[in-house]
Amino acid sequence: MRNKQVSEIKSLKDERDAVILAHSYQPPEIQDIADHVGDSLELSRIAAITESSVIVFCGVKFMAETAHILSPQKTVLLPEPEAGCPLADCICVPALKSMQELYPDALTVLYVNSPADVKAESYACCTSANALAVVESAPSDEIIFAPDRNLGTFVSRRSDKTFHIWNGACRSHAIADLQHMQTRMEEWPDAELLVHPETPPAAWDIAHAVLGTGGMIRYVGESSTKRFIIGTEEGMVYRLRTLYPDREFTGGGNIYCINMKKITLQKILDSLRNMEPIIELDPRIRKKANAAVARMTEVTE
Template sequence: MTEWRREIDRLKKDRNAVILAHNYQLEEVQAVADYVGDSFYLSKIAAKVAAEVIVFCGVRFMAETAKILSPDKTVLLPEVAAGCPLADTITAQDIERLKQQHADAAVVCYINSSAQVKAASDVCCTSANAVKIAGSLPNKKLIFVPDKNLGDYIAKRLPEKEFVLGEGCCPTHAQVTPDHVEKMRARYPGAQLLVHPECCPEVTGQADFAGSTSAIIHSAESSAAQVFLIGTEIGVLFALKASQPHKQFILLHEGLVCPDMKKTNIQSVYNALANNCHEIMNDKALFDKARQSISRMLELA
């Protein structure tokens, strides 16, 4: 580990590179990153960072978003096969069909989507800013894609709006059921339940707090509670335990492990820097159009 880190630090300096890592990445990857956070935080970093090279430790749509925001930078995805099943549930063609059916609606796409979907949408959002973005739009009717659970979470907080929701969901978060909540609450009475809004409504409805990974971390930091049930991907436990070692954090369900997020390891990061693996190429026409929905998100948020 020490040798890998030494070589990565050398390559970062030689290439004027920066490493961004999502909260769901392996602990060894988070340890070598310059910035760790949720999609919203990393999007803002990607848009303003001065480095010439961005190594994005996450999944493809995240690295793609970084390239959209920084087209003149070299953006590397350490593991080319790191995708997102949720993002794969919606296409630009699906968006066009929904627009035809709901001509008066604005299209809000979750950042967990392809560049093609972002290009076909009016505005992008993350789980951290979704309610704020949707609430700021003048349209009464909104098409929200692709995550139906996050869409339901937003709709419940904006009853004045009418929502048309996509049918996608995160297969990792969707594994959690109310039964899991009931069993874990019985095992840890008095524990606070903090969940991601990609969980189903029956789970988020029972939570003490629902929000993005960064918001979950902040909620735990500000709470006087000592025991927490965490309803999001296991990677967030690294930051929670590091910042609050005196508190106890228990994963709500053992299935909260994203296979794609776990594909990247410290050797992947080294290979990306040493061998330029795997560069996200700029599709100028597509990315210019996709940038409009992301830039609008950054303006509104």
């Protein structure tokens, strides 16, 4: 069954002139059929320059919207329209505007895990990979950082700027099980623990490094350590095992995102067959959000 789905996806992909982009949190079978697997920043940059006329985005809604913002001339398909992000849903335009009125001199740096209309009201977007660099490049010493409080706190501790941090969180990372991380460390005393900045600060305190997913890939590549405990969404363990078959990886913290697992091979197949669901935005919002998203892609980590 799976082989048949994979071969049908491959032939339809060619027929439709499509490229399949998958986030590193996607299930193994989706990572395996993707043309590119990466973090939000890498996939955004690929979406901006791909020559394919169709982008099949295997991730969650804000990622597909970001691809559409960067490549409005392309058709962007999200195979499961209900693949949302509770972090993105915890912020809205009126609430952000109220915060901006409280701090009129601050520039808003918005984690890309946010709705398109909120991006349109921000100075710049960022990912976990380049959040500090985006903050430092913003022409103000006062920053509103939204919507993830843990990433905002992580960046604020590394910057001299004044921060006003939105009180939102990724439900999957914010409830990371620190006891589970500790147990894994006892089981693998020679391993390094790498955690994502969306995890609580208490996890950073016990970790060897705090990194976004792209940073974790680079860190492992440059390290001589053989075993790693990965404190982010479990799909990343498969990604690292694929990239570094000579190392050992295990998950730490029981971090699982149900929305990232909503895409299936059958849904990709149906999406390519029917050319839906297509991600579309109000053109005014898309154009306004493009400035903030473009700043994100221009700033290197």
